[in-house]
Each structure stands twice: as C-alpha cells, then as structure tokens.
C-alpha cells in the first residue's frame with residue numbers, strides 16, 4: 061500500500077515510502093520533523109498549514125504527500141534566509157502581528173505571496189488576501205500593518221532581488 | 226480527521242484512467258486538484274478504496290485557442306487548468322475578463338493554485354463558481370469514458386446538488402467556452418459572508434444591446450444553476466417586480482432571506498451591465 065516519493069524539501073532531496081492517505085503537512089511534521097507547518101482545520105479553511113509547492117502557496121492538509129513526487133516543497137524553515145521573509149519577520153515583531161503564533165507560519169507564507177505577487181496591494185486588498193488565514197488572537201490589525209510596511213519599504217527600493225511568486 | 230485508507234494510482238493517459246475507474250467498479254474516485262476531494266476524504270465523507278490521479282495526464286492541461294468549430298469561435302480548456310492560471314491570465318480568455326474575475330473570487334490563493342476548473346465542475350457544489358459562470362457562458366462539457374467521447378451542453382450537465390451526468394468511469398476532459406461577441410457587457414455578483422467563502426447567492430448576467438440579447442443565471446441556489454430568460458427584467462435598468470416573478474417561477478422564492486439576496490445580486494448585476502463600458506472593465 062505504500063508508495064515511493066522523491067521530492068525536494070527546503071532545497072534538500074528527500075526520499076520516502078508513504079501511505080497515500082498521508083497529507084503533506086503530516087509528512088513534513090512527523091516524517092521530516094519540520095514542525096513550523098501547523099495543522100488546524102484539515103479541510104483547507106484556516107490556512108495554518110500553508111506551504112510553497114513549486115513556489116506557489118498551497119494547503120499542506122489537503123495535498124497528499126504521495127502526489128508531491130518530483131515537486132519542490134518549501135516550508136517556513138526553508139525560508140529563514142529569504143530576503144522577503146527576513147523583512148516580514150522583523151515587521152511582524154515590530155507590529156505585534158502575532159500572539160499565540162499558531163497561525164503565524166501560514167500567515168507569513170501568505171504574506172510573502174502578497175508581497176511578491178501584489179506589489180501594489182493596498183490595505184483593503186491585503187485584508188481580502190488574508191481571508192484564507194484565520195487568526196484568533198490579533199484581530200489582524202498588526203498583521204495588515206506589518207505586510208503594508210514591507211510593501212512600502214520595497215516600493216521605495218525596487219531593486220531588491222527576489223524570486224517571483 | 227484523517228482519511229480512511231485508500232490506494233492511489235497515477236494515470237498517464239485518459240484510457241488508463243478510464244480503465245482503472247471501470248475496473249474498480251464504482252469504488253474509485255478521480256482526483257484532480259484535491260481541493261474539494263481532500264476535505265471530503267479528511268472528513269471521511271467519502272471513503273473510496275482507490276484514487277485515480279489524473280494530474281499526470283498532459284493533454285488535460287492544454288488550452289485550445291484556435292477552436293473555431295461549427296458552433297462558432299471558442300476556447301477549449303483542459304480540465305486540469307487551475308483557477309490561478311485563469312486568474313493570472315496565464316491562459317487565454319475569450320470573455321473580456323469575466324473568467325479571470327470569477328477565478329479571482331474562488332476560495333483563497335493557496336486553493337486556487339491547486340484547484341482545477343474541471344474538478345470544480347465535476348464536484349458540482351451548488352455554490353461552486355464555475356458551474357454558474359460556465360452556464361452563463363453556455364459552455365460545453367467534453368467527456369471521455371467507457372462509452373467513448375461525447376459533448377454535453379453545460380445546461381444539461383448538472384442534475385442537482387453534487388449531481389452530474391458523468392457516468393461511472395467518465396472523465397471530464399475539457400470545457401469548450403464560446404468567445405463572447407464584441408460589445409457584450411457582463412456582470413458576476415456574489416454574496417459571501419466572508420471573501421473566499423462559498424457564496425449564498427450568485428447572479429451572472431450577459432447583455433448585448435446590438436444583438437438584443439440578455440442572459441441571466443442564478444447560482445448558489447441549492448441546486449443546479451438556473452437560467453432566467455427574461456429581458457424585461459432590465460427594463461429601465463432593473464424591474465424588481467418582474468425579477469421577483471422570474472425567481473418565483475424558477476422556484477427560488479422558498480426562503481424569504483435567500484430570495485432577497487438573489488434579488489439584491491440581480492439588481493447589482495443589472496446596474497453593472499448597464500453602466501459597464503464594453504471592451505474594458507475595472
């Protein structure tokens with residue numbers, strides 16, 4: 061019943077035998093011990109499990125590991141030196157954009173997607189884009205401010221290197 | 226929750242997928258983007274013994290812009306085209322921005338990057354966006370299965386909530402979407418409690434004054450999308466009495482709250498198609 065998978069996780073080649081029903085979030089957490097990816101609702105609603113799949117944000121709870129053969133997965137751990145993430149981390153700290161931290165890994169991955177994909181996003185657009193990441197602590201005000209501040213800083217220095225998407 | 230155990234098969238061709246589905250005698254399910262099936266498996270609402278994965282079938286990603294058949298110019302989308310590809314304009318659009326706007330309003334970006342237009346249509350959630358939008362656009366579903374190929378007009382594709390004409394072993398391979406005639410104005414209004422939530426009401430509208438045509442579709446009504454064929458609703462901008470009567474004769478007046486929502490969405494859509502500049506929007 062187990063199937064072989066070979067994929068890249070945070071730039072590292074990974075090989076494993078997985079049961080088809082194993083979701084990507086449980087795979088990275090329980091098999092690779094990458095526990096930044098959180099699991100909340102397990103049906104795609106809360107966003108805590110959001111990771112990058114081939115560079116684009118995706119829900120790890122409703123993508124099965126067996127289907128990630130040959131793909132590139134990046135969890136929050138794999139973005140620690142990413143220039144946009146470095147800025148977002150500082151901005152989240154400065155703006156009190158987290159309290160318990162449960163939503164934060166998924167929130168940061170969505171935030172990075174907003175910064176890279178929607179460089180002109182205003183507050184209203186940021187809020188719409190955050191609709192898929194539930195935060196029960198902060199009331200979003202600090203999160204929105206943090207993302208807006210990174211967008212603003214990048215607008216004034218557009219030459220910073222970054223990967224698309 | 227975690228899904229009940231199932232096995233998984235990566236199909237490389239349509240024939241292989243159809244063969245595996247037939248061999249499993251109804252105990253297998255197709256998986257495309259897994260954005261609806263994933264939650265249903267996790268909640269154990271479905272417990273198939275096998276998932277037949279169609280994501281490796283290359284032909285299902287194709288977009289045919291040159292489709293100029295007997296039914297007029299159209300674009301054919303392979304069933305695996307994602308909502309995000311349509312949102313970003315990475316695939317052709319013959320609807321003057323209607324399809325990208327519909328895509329942008331589906332769920333959240335992290336779901337749109339994986340979810341497919343074909344999966345959405347096959348899932349047939351009454352509140353699903355593509356069912357309503359493609360009914361508005363008079364699309365055709367292209368199906369391949371044990372009985373061969375067939376093309377089904379989308380208006381006859383949905384049988385009710387989560388019900389379609391797909392028979393066991395059938396695959397939806399593509400959707401043929403007619404290009405909108407020049408000068409067509411469109412509106413797609415939906416009411417959601419929160420952006421990205423499934424809608425409580427959707428009204429889509431097409432209006433072409435030169436041709437004297439108007440098409441109205443009401444979705445998220447608990448069943449299949451309903452086509453309302455009454456140009457009179459747009460008399461003097463919007464005629465609420467006539468709109469209410471049309472909704473009543475379509476059987477959509479059972480719940481006073483939902484009736485009001487449908488009417489409000491219809492009024493917004495009517496305003497939109499009367500003020501919109503054809504050829505450019507938003």
Ligand SMILES: Cc1cc2nc3c(=O)[nH]c(=O)nc-3n(C[C@H](O)[C@H](O)[C@H](O)COP(=O)(O)OP(=O)(O)OC[C@H]3O[C@@H](n4cnc5c(N)ncnc54)[C@H](O)[C@@H]3O)c2cc1C
Nearest residue numbers: 104255257258259260261262332340341344345353354397
């Ligand atoms: C939190 C959340 C919010 C959402 N909000 C919305 C929303 O607002 N509007 C909206 O429209 N959708 C919404 N969706 C659903 C989303 O659009 C899905 O992408 C879509 O419904 C299913 O597409 P999929 O490719 O993921 O299909 P899958 O989940 O892989 O499959 C769905 C069903 O269709 C069948 N199937 C898939 N492809 C084929 C095929 N080619 N031939 C035959 N059968 C097939 C499968 O067997 C399964 O039964 C939401 C989903 C989530 C998780």
Ligand code: FES
Nearest residue numbers: 100101102107121
């Ligand atoms: S755990 Fe994946 S979206 Fe909630």
Ligand code: FES
Nearest residue numbers: 159163195196197
């Ligand atoms: S910080 Fe607690 S849920 Fe967001």
